[in-house]
Amino acid sequence: MIILCLNCGSSSVKYSLFDHANKRNIAVGLIERVGYENAAITQEAPGKDKFELTFNCPDFKTAIEKVLNTLTDKEHGVIKDMKQISAVGHRVVHGGPLEKSMLITPEIINLLKSISDLAPLHNPANVLGMEAAIAVMPDIKHVVVADTAWHMTMPASSYMYALPYKWYEKYKIRRYGAHGTSFLYNAKRAAVLLGKNPFDCNLIICHIGNGASMNAVKNGVSFDTSMGLTPLEGLIMGTRSGDFDASIAFQMMERENISPKDMYTIINKKSGVLGITEKYQDRRDIEIAAEKGDERCKLAIDMETYRIKKYIGAYAAALGRVDAIVFTAGVGERAPIYREKALTGLEYMGVHHDHERDFAALTKNAESLISTPDSPVKVFVIPTDEEIVYAEDVAAICEGRYDIHTNFKYSFEDPSYRNSLRDESLKKELKKKPFLRKCIINTPKEILEA
Numbered sequence: 001m002i003i004l005c006l007n008c009g010s011s012s013v014k015y016s017l018f019d020h021a022n023k024r025n026i027a028v029g030l031i032e033r034v035g036y037e038n039a040a041i042t043q044e045a046p047g048k049d050k051f052e053l054t055f056n057c058p059d060f061k062t063a064i065e066k067v068l069n070t071l072t073d074k075e076h077g078v079i080k081d082m083k084q085i086s087a088v089g090h091r092v093v094h095g096g097p098l099e100k101s102m103l104i105t106p107e108i109i110n111l112l113k114s115i116s117d118l119a120p121l122h123n124p125a126n127v128l129g130m131e132a133a134i135a136v137m138p139d140i141k142h143v144v145v146a147d148t149a150w151h152m153t154m155p156a157s158s159y160m161y162a163l164p165y166k167w168y169e170k171y172k173i174r175r176y177g178a179h180g181t182s183f184l185y186n187a188k189r190a191a192v193l194l195g196k197n198p199f200d201c202n203l204i205i206c207h208i209g210n211g212a213s214m215n216a217v218k219n220g221v222s223f224d225t226s227m228g229l230t231p232l233e234g235l236i237m238g239t240r241s242g243d244f245d246a247s248i249a250f251q252m253m254e255r256e257n258i259s260p261k262d263m264y265t266i267i268n269k270k271s272g273v274l275g276i277t278e279k280y281q282d283r284r285d286i287e288i289a290a291e292k293g294d295e296r297c298k299l300a301i302d303m304e305t306y307r308i309k310k311y312i313g314a315y316a317a318a319l320g321r322v323d324a325i326v327f328t329a330g331v332g333e334r335a336p337i338y339r340e341k342a343l344t345g346l347e348y349m350g351v352h353h354d355h356e357r358d359f360a361a362l363t364k365n366a367e368s369l370i371s372t373p374d375s376p377v378k379v380f381v382i383p384t385d386e387e388i389v390y391a392e393d394v395a396a397i398c399e400g401r402y403d404i405h406t407n408f409k410y411s412f413e414d415p416s417y418r419n420s421l422r423d424e425s426l427k428k429e430l431k432k433k434p435f436l437r438k439c440i441i442n443t444p445k446e447i448l449e450a
Helices: 060-071 108-113 123-136 146-154 165-171 180-194 246-255 260-269 271-276 281-290 296-318 329-332 336-343 354-362 386-398 420-432 434-438
Strands: 001-006 012-019 024-032 036-044 051-057 087-092 140-147 201-208 212-218 221-225 326-329 366-369 378-381
Touching: 001 123, 001 386, 012 060, 024 060, 024 326, 024 354, 024 420, 036 060, 051 060, 060 123, 087 123, 087 386, 108 123, 108 260, 108 296, 108 378, 140 146, 140 246, 140 386, 146 180, 146 221, 180 201, 180 212, 180 221, 180 326, 180 366, 180 378, 180 386, 201 296, 201 329, 212 296, 221 296, 246 260, 271 281, 271 296, 281 296, 296 336, 326 329, 329 336, 354 366, 420 434
Parallel strands: 001 087, 087 140, 201 326, 326 378
Antiparallel strands: 001 012, 012 024, 024 036, 036 051, 201 212, 212 221, 366 378
């Protein structure tokens, strides 16, 4: 069973081709800067050189077509044609009432379109990916995997808002969260690194990318999360404001004669670190500018990391006991200064940050420990792998053995699990970055000595 996994983000498309029988990726790829003339696609596959290309990508339709063309390219591709694909798994940020992954039907498509305003930066792109793939491959099964499904275990005290209760009864206004597949993967992997049963673990997971959220995991399931009804609430993000006093929106609408629709656009697409710097939403650009003395960029970093620290403290109080803090996603995995600023000063709660380990943890190919060996609360950097969650859900649905995660065991929960493509890339990376050996963990000796 060959499964294509599509993950259309606000400005990116991640994809992977997964050989389910052999539990290995045939190829993984990423398109960045969707909507720009200088978009870039990269694809890696075992036994092949890394493929990179810059191209004009005005929209997500073009991006999906580029993915399919690259996978079947005579020189760089890994399959002859799309007929070799058995099924496709599609990530959707907001699944509304969906409690688990399921087959895509016209009714599911209509449901997702009807709630697109709950994730305006993502759901339209998610649905576009579905429709494009279904049009090209109409005779195979397509499965939707909703980020919100992971959070359906939250108690009412976590997901309810102190608003008129009839809004919940009539419109289901509540906290839904996001990044669920990433949190699921990280929760299971953190349990492996801790050597514990996943349902005995209390974790704080920080998924920090262009979109960012945090998750309090209590006894292995989602207990609270920073995003709300939509992906706007919580942390400061690339273009989203995160938490702010709602009365500000009403005041500014009156003062600047801003319509509700335009205000929605401002707080979703023109705020966050872009709003603070008025130049950048990519944290790499912000770091470079901050190092050169840009005060706005310094402020953006300080504000964002302080918000992360506040949530860590709040979730530690909510959980009572914290076994580990996990950083994941683009910024979380490869921006040491953000991790250090968020962790500094948390020694009182048992977090002992290791500066040298942290600044060596610059890889998407291995798990790292960035706390001291004797730290009561471990701090891990775990490269997320949402695609394997999609792939295993899709395979299980196609084979009639799927269930919710509390009753279903994933392959990556096994301590012996390895990602062969990442292992292959890590061998090459270690030759260029020998300093990674200071921080990476759970890595076979033959790879470390390669």
